[in-house]
Amino acid sequence: MTGRLDRWERLLDRQLAVAPYALLAVSAVLALLDGRGTPWLTAGLVALTAAWMWLVPRRAAYVAGLVVLIGVLCGRSVWFASFFSLVGYLHTWQYLKGAWRFAGVSATAAISVAAYQGGLPDPTPSGVLTYLFFTAAVVAAVGLFSFVGEVTSERSAERKRMVTRLEETMRENAGLQAQLLVQAREAGVLDERQRMAAEIHDTLAQGLTGIITQLQAAKRAERAEDRGRHLDLATGLARESLAEARRSVHAVGPGQLAAAPLPEALQEVVARWGELNGVRADFTVTGTVRPMHPEVEETLLRTAQEALANTAKHAGASRVGLTLSYMEDVVTLDVRDDGAGFVPERAGEAGGFGLTAMRKRVSRLAGTLEIESEPGEGTAISASVPAVSRD
Ligand SMILES: Nc1ncnc2c1ncn2[C@@H]1O[C@H](COP(=O)(O)OP(=O)(O)OP(=O)(O)O)[C@@H](O)[C@H]1O
Ligand SMILES: [Mg+2]
Structure with a gap:
């Protein structure tokens, strides 16, 4: 989901980077085809604008220069107002802050409207008012679109942050779960080891101790009869211990309890x-x-x-x-x-x-x-x- 959105975003960014040059090229071709004015001067100005966009760092001075260049180009052909002036709005909004944004957008709008009208308005009240009205309408429209765009991108960024946080939490949880599993397994292993140790102690170790005692007694015994008795006891103990050990391997309770x-x-x-x-x-x-x-x-x-x-x-x-x-x-x-x-x-x-x-x-x-x-x-x-x- 986020992967696809990211791809779209990267694609859009790349197109936004190329768009200004494309708009400049389209405007230039149409202006040259129009055949008005000196072609090489137009071409030179276009080259200068392209160089400006390519080389100058995107700060306030860049935007000011760009707006001036747009003004000069629009003075040469209305085609620049139709296409390239969009770059003025775009970059003003992107690289300026606060009130400066409106100043930049207003300047660009004033230039475009003047270009459409074929020059600055006549100094009559109706001429000036019409001019101001169109300029204000363009500024309002650009401001509105940019604002909506900004809110949308802000919101999508917020959503992206949330998704990232969610993914992080899920990853952390998965890690925690794995850790708990390992701990539970270790606790189980420890439990089982203790159980086995106790079983070995209670069956084999105790049995062997008893057998050793009986064998020692047999060795010390002077009468053959006593020796035989101790050896019998030792044999009996060995058999029982073996049986008990077998039972504990199969985790069955003690034999004595099975019988009584x-x-x-x-x-x-x-x-x-x-x-x-x-x-x-x-x-x-x-x-x-x-x-x-x-x-x-x-x-x-x-x-x-x-x-x-x-x-x-x-x-x-x-x-x-x-x-x-x-x-x-x-x-x-x-x-x-x-x-x-x-x-x-x-x-x-x-x-x-x-x-x-x-x-x-x-x-x-x-x-x-x-x-x-x-x-x-x-x-x-x-x-x-x-x-x-x-x-
Ligand atoms: N009834 C008792 N009389 C005298 N001392 C005892 C008695 N029971 C235990 N002890 C003492 O307590 C110690 C610990 O007993 P414990 O049963 O834990 O070990 P152990 O008998 O020495 O060896 P293991 O039981 O592992 O074969 C013994 O070594 C012994 O000194
Ligand atoms: Mg003991």
Whole structure:
């Protein structure tokens, strides 16, 4: 749309630049064909006018000179009044400002009208009045057309500015959208990376830790019977970890939850943990047990697993207790041990991932995680998530 308008505008500009010479040429040819006056003088004046238009910078002095030249040419032939005098109006309007425009247009009009009348009017009142009337009519007409033209071009320029601004805004918006898209994609990638990291930690890393513990115990065992038991446990752990890793690759929930409701799955996890680590572990359920949204159950199961893994790894506890409480709005899991304890604020310093992942999982469900611990005082972890029922 704007492209076509621009092309038209450029074409018009080019024609406006050529038009004065064309009008001068037409007037000159007709004047020479007329055969009045000295041809070479006319030709010389025409050449001078052309040179004036070509060479002199377009300022007030140029317009003054042009009007004088128009006057001289019109004195030689009326054909110059018919065609070339238009250039006087055009350039006066284009290159002068304010009242000077009217002065220039009036001078040009006075010259043309005089040329049409075959010279200046007789000094009678009616002669002078007629002359002034025609001159004023021409000035009014030229002024009106020029004014309308100016308003139109002003308006089209304004419209063009608006279109340009609109295009700019649209371009900016497109850029912004692309940026948002990239950010959303990056956020998605980051989310997925965190999820994968948590999965690897909860399945493979925990499994491998348990396997290593069992293998070390097997190595230390003096009786063949004990060695066999530890090796069996290690094999079992390896199988389970492999199965869990496969499930997490396919983004399926934990196997324990597929087989049993949350309280039973936790009971099983706690019992096995006690057996593997030789530590007394108790599990209690309170409140009205009801099926929760899979993500709620998975979060609580993973929290219990990591808390137990940490107890085995860091606490050296003699007792562990887990409580699962179903309340009206929230489901809470508490894990307490009587082990070594630690300073929660400094837990991240060793570069562990478990507690961070635990916190992320819980806060993703708009839940809360509290860790209470002190060196020598044992540890209590409490995860609370909204009680979103399974639909
Ligand atoms: N029950 C606990 N008893 C004593 N210290 C604990 C206990 N739980 C966590 N900690 C301390 O908090 C730190 C951070 O735990 P976190 O689970 O984040 O990492 P990690 O267990 O060391 O490594 P990862 O879980 O990544 O295998 C542990 O290194 C440990 O010092
Ligand atoms: Mg850990």
